[in-house]
Amino acid sequence: MSQAIVEIKDVTFSRGEKTIYKNMSFSVPKGKITAIMGPSGIGKTTMLRLIGGQLKPDSGDILFEGKSIPSMTRAALYDARKNMSMLFQSGALFTDMSVFDNIAFPLREHTTLNEELIRLVVLMKLQAVGLRGARDLMPSELSGGMARRVALARAIALDPELIMYDEPFAGQDPISMGVLVKLIKSLNEVLGLSSLIVTHDVTEVLSIAEHVIIIAEQGVIGSGTAQEMLAHRSPLVQQFLQGLSDGPVPFHQPANPYEQELLSGGAV
């Protein structure tokens, strides 16, 4: 495995009383597509926010390109963020700007390019996601899949080192899903960047991910290539990958015994 772009070292994070991660460690290799998978509600999005420095771990360290994110000053953190970008689940396009302005926005904020150059860059990025024809539309006029592609174009506007995708396939029809899978793969190859995908859409992500990390029960339960994962011995990994309704992750939320609750007549 080559050099890592993100390293999670012994991270513990809790929200209120609830511990989300306990002494978790893994690393994201540079230049590859890495998938973080796991059942809903185990804090996959939280992981991305930790890497982006929006949240701070209770203990442990997170390294981005060898530098510790939690101990950075505000200014250094903002500098580091220029090298990473994040594709939010909803797309998070600015609703008061057109598609063109949305993609031009990070360029206008962080570069001193003139408008002519910005126009060129924006058109190139839109071409890459196949939406050059939609540049004058407002975000409210886009379909969900298109909005995500525009957000992707915006995410690559500044040519970052790392793109983090938060549930890119959730709620997409099969065609948009196929388009997104293809886009993520080709962008990763063409731009030579690293991708980190957080998802629970197993089949889609296993087709493109070169490295897979499965999180459950406050820590990493397995990591390796897609093939290694499919052959993994852990029943938890198998349950997740095959989508079985019952197994080590129980079907039922923890509760009092069923009979006892029914017979108590509501007086619990």
Add this chain to the structure above:
Amino acid sequence: MNTRKIEILVGLFVALGVLAFAVLALKVANSGISGSGETYTLNAKFENIGSLKARAPIKVGGVVIGRVEGISIHPQEFVPVVNMTIDANYECQFSDTTSVSILTSGILGEQYLGISPVIASESARQSCFGYEVAHDDASDELEDLFGVESKALRNGDLITDTKSALVLEELIGQFLFNQGSE
């Protein structure tokens, strides 16, 4: 909407706000006396000020020349002392024999101070402004006539010739007393 149009509309909005300010400042408030211009102060002792209030106008023949600045009690004599600010143009114009009275505008109106000016003599005016006074015979004669030298009123002076406010109860009392004695 394009930027230009927004900028124009915001410009209009700000201009409207400034216009409203100007209207309020010039048309609604009295920017004449209190806002601008220099003033000087005079004091006057009264027996009774009635319901005279701070900021009441001071008028000469109906024209406002100043405002009542404050009202206090003389520390020894226990009579009200009215502190007046008057347009600096009228400094050293009135003689110290000028009288001040508390008057009422209309039946239920506000009370105000009316000054009945006695115009200061030329020599008094000169000395008030601090010039060397050339005594001429005419003024000497006048002084001889009245026994005292009349001075012009300047900043901080006290007007002694005052007429108090009319108080309705006193008037009625007086009227009844007169009726009774006839």
Add this chain to the structure above:
Amino acid sequence: MINFFQKLGHKTLSRFASLGRSTSMLFGALVNMPNIRKGTPLLIRQLYMIGHQSLLIIMVSGLFIGMVLALQGYTVLVGYGAEDSLGPLVALSLLRELGPVVTALLFAGRAGSALTAEIGLMKATEQLSSLEMMAIDPLKRVIAPRFWAGFISMPLLALIFSAVAILGAHLVGVDWLGVDSGSFWSIMQAQVSFEKDILNGIIKSFVFALVVTWIALYKGYDCIPTSEGISKATTETVVHSSLAVLGFDFLLTAVMFSG
């Protein structure tokens, strides 16, 4: 009993925590102003959204409140033969109280709720997070221009409100009820002082602008990013800022006009 104290303690602590969060939000937005070249267009856009868009309701309300004041004032004053004092009655009540207060209440309903909803939705749709991940401080980019726009707009709106209302009073008092135009203006001028009435009114509306804009922005920024959370935050903006305006109005009036 213990539960009561625990509840009270919890309430107090969370109040202080939210006061702290709102103060740090305001500081974050105001310290390190965004640079002029990038900040000005943002400010102008917000002045348009917050100020110019509120103009119509402010002017219409001002006109009607002025007319009603004149009508009501006239019926009382004419009984004492003092209808000439209509001018100062209207002008003083507008400049000292109604102008700043009614403007602030309308502003809270018109612009404040819109600010809260807008920022709440930006939070719910992850636009604020997305700005942060793009290395752009949302406090400077989103909160600061809106704050300044509110702070500048409201005093201007209050002045416009008072001016329009006095014109409305003139319309009813002079043109309809027949108060003498000369005495309407001259008695008003004799009674209204620039420093004491107009300036104090302006100071009041600056204070209200600060309070209302701050509450609106904080409620949006701190809301729970769900549709229910946003609707609750919007309601809270209107209720809290209206109450705060009335409370501050009493305090300021006591300080300014009681002496």
